[in-house]
Amino acid sequence: MDKFCYSCGAPLGVPEFQGKAENYCIHCTDAEGTLKSREEIHQGVTGYLMSWQTDIDQPTASKRAEHYMKAMPAWAD
Ligand SMILES: [Zn+2]
Numbered sequence: 001m002d003k004f005c006y007s008c009g010a011p012l013g014v015p016e017f018q019g020k021a022e023n024y025c026i027h028c029t030d031a032e033g034t035l036k037s038r039e040e041i042h043q044g045v046t047g048y049l050m051s052w053q054t055d056i057d058q059p060t061a062s063k064r065a066e067h068y069m070k071a072m073p074a075w076a077d
């Protein structure tokens with residue numbers, strides 16, 4: 001069964017997303033495989049959204065990132 005990053009939802013079956021941590025992708029962890037802070041992940045997701053959704057501004061992307069992260073096991077309230 002395919003596994004997904006608990007923090008951002010990236011597919012862990014894809015080698016470019018595989019890091020040291022079992023349940024998190026390489027973008028969500030540091031070199032030791034430790035999960036980054038919520039703030040760091042939020043900035044990363046915001047930047048990712050803005051990189052391919054050309055019609056949204058930074059505050060909108062930030063809000064969408066917040067909403068998106070609430071669906072992730074690592075950040076669910
Ligand atoms: Zn991730």
